[in-house]
Amino acid sequence: MSAESRQRILDAAAALFAERGYAKTSLVSIEQLAGISRGSILHHFGSKDRLLVAVVERNFRDWVANTLERISDSSGLTGLRAVHENHRNFITETPEASRRFYVLAFEALAGNDELAERYAAFQAELLDIARRIIRDGIRAGEIRKDVDVDSLARIIHAVYVGIGLQAQFEPGIDIASLYADLARVLETAVAPGGP
Numbered sequence: 001m002s003a004e005s006r007q008r009i010l011d012a013a014a015a016l017f018a019e020r021g022y023a024k025t026s027l028v029s030i031e032q033l034a035g036i037s038r039g040s041i042l043h044h045f046g047s048k049d050r051l052l053v054a055v056v057e058r059n060f061r062d063w064v065a066n067t068l069e070r071i072s073d074s075s076g077l078t079g080l081r082a083v084h085e086n087h088r089n090f091i092t093e094t095p096e097a098s099r100r101f102y103v104l105a106f107e108a109l110a111g112n113d114e115l116a117e118r119y120a121a122f123q124a125e126l127l128d129i130a131r132r133i134i135r136d137g138i139r140a141g142e143i144r145k146d147v148d149v150d151s152l153a154r155i156i157h158a159v160y161v162g163i164g165l166q167a168q169f170e171p172g173i174d175i176a177s178l179y180a181d182l183a184r185v186l187e188t189a190v191a192p193g194g195p
Contacts (some may be wrong), residue, residue: 006044008034014055018100022052022107053114056104059097060122063090067129076137080156080186087160088179091167102168119181127153134190143190152190 012034016025027048031038045051071082091098108115130153137143159182166173 002044002058005034005036005040008030009036009041009044009051010055010058014037014059014100015096017052017055017107018096018103021103022048049112049114052104052107052112053118055100056108056115056118059100059104060118060125062097063101064122064125064129066090067126071129071133075133076140076142077187077191079081079133081183083130083156084179084183084186087163088175091164095167099168100162102116102165123157127157137190141192144192147190156186162183165172 009030011137011177013025015029016029016033020029027038027041027050028052030041034041041051045054067083067086070086071079074082097166104115105119108119127150131149134143134147134149134152138147162179163175166178167175
């Protein structure tokens with residue numbers, strides 16, 4: 001029951017943090033949604049802050065695992081396309097998870113140092129994945145040799161973070177067109193013979 005209880009607590013906290021934000025979510029509300037006593041929540045996580053970090057950590061691990069599964073051994077343009085599709089799916093098919101990502105990112109920016117460290121580590125991991133895809137693509141001749149690997153990885157990452165943020169504030173935005181246009185721009189910019 002312990003692993004199941006932990007999972008129920010994480011699920012309830014994740015849903016409430018995404019819906020209300022961290023500050024407006026009480027342990028009582030998590031207790032009620034999870035159907036598990038506050039004592040059990042504290043037993044598993046120690047504090048609301050530690051629960052927040054556990055929710056973020058689980059979200060990151062799920063996102064990285066999903067990304068790695070989608071890209072598999074892809075590199076170059078194929079790998080960039082897989083990352084592109086994975087991000088589009090994250091925004092369009094899992095809007096609650098996407099919202100939670102941004103809500104919790106703002107919590108990290110609000111002064112939660114441990115959470116900020118987790119976000120920084122997560123960003124570094126995603127950038128490493130992008131750098132690998134780009135380097136392998138350069139070696140394979142699918143990506144121009146003159147691109148700055150680190151700069152391109154950071155630009156791509158920033159664009160996806162920005163699209164996700166726009167989707168939070170503009171729910172009616174034409175996501176399909178935005179992603180289609182971005183795919184064309186990226187491929188034109190990085191393919192050999194591009195600008």
